[in-house]
Amino acid sequence: MAQYGFGSGMLWATPQNDAFGNSIAAPTPIMIGVMQEGSVDISFESKTLHGQNQFPVAVGRGKGKISGKCKFAQLFGAMFNNVIFGQSMSGGLITAKYDTTGSVIPATPFQITVAPPSSGTFTSDFGVIDANGRPMTRVASAPATGQYMVSNVGLYTFAAGDVGKTVFINYEYSVAAASAPTATQSTVMNLPMGSAPSFAADLFIPYQGKSMKLRLHSAVAGKLSFGTKQDDFLVPEFDFEAFADPLGRVVTWSLSE
Incomplete structure (x- = not known):
């Protein structure tokens, strides 16, 4: 067979x-x-060996x-x-939060602190999108309307003129090996x-x-x-x-x- x-x-x-x-x-x-x-x-x-004729005599x-x-x-x-x-x-996870829910900017002090899942730690900003789908501009200090600033612990600060608006905050965060025992990096x-x-x-x-x-x-x-x-x-x-x-x-x- x-x-x-x-x-x-x-x-x-x-x-x-x-x-x-x-x-x-x-x-x-x-x-x-x-x-x-x-x-x-x-x-x-x-590798072919040719003589005077067209086809090889050895290969x-x-x-x-x-x-x-x-x-x-x-x-x-x-x-x-x-x-x-x-x-x-090593162990531990590096991942990202893609925000599809949104958060409303509160009154004074116009701040939102992100809370990474699984007790994770904020590591990097991936930008803020407003309710119209436009990216907001990151600044180092004193944000004006349409701008924001962020600290290294995930504290986002906005302008007084943006209070009440919905924003979508995207960011990178890490999860310790103890909380993500199967993760690798x-x-x-x-x-x-x-x-x-x-x-x-x-x-x-x-x-x-x-x-x-x-x-x-x-x-x-x-x-x-x-x-x-x-x-x-x-x-x-x-x-x-x-x-x-x-x-x-x-x-x-x-x-x-």
Whole structure:
């Protein structure tokens, strides 16, 4: 009975080294969640030997290349860090408040203090929109009509002429790890050329009791993209390229037939 493959398959990435070249002592395999599609391309350069006639008399295989890509829908911090960036990661959440409710500017002292969810801490102003959809202007002090000022604790001060108006305040805030125990974050630093984490990639495609299994023994990611759409899920994509591991292994494949 012939063997076929169907579906996007499953892809695991097992970290080997971080971006600084440090070996991962006890690597945790990470499943690339909710796979949408993927590909592994194996190609070689061909070198031809010609004589006086039109067609070559010999063909030799030159340099080889194995590249891959996948689209996935599950957002997972450990995957981004261990496969793409390979730098230090910590707990806690950095997020934003997009205000769709609005607040009314009170009388003296014309101030509104934002209250970030989950006992969060205000970190940055993202602007104030008035009830007509116009952005208000931020100033350092003494705001006039249509202007506002904000302190580093999220205290917004407006002009006396704007009392009673509804405003929409957008801002960034952080949540401590204790209040967001599953959250992750990392600041990617500017490392020297060549610095990148490596990982092993395992592609598994089962169908009707048979399977295809492909392992790339060492790989480095070369691209991560986030393409958003107005009315659809975010489906990130990352590209990678394989190379020989310290034992000289590049790819191991296995088929049921």
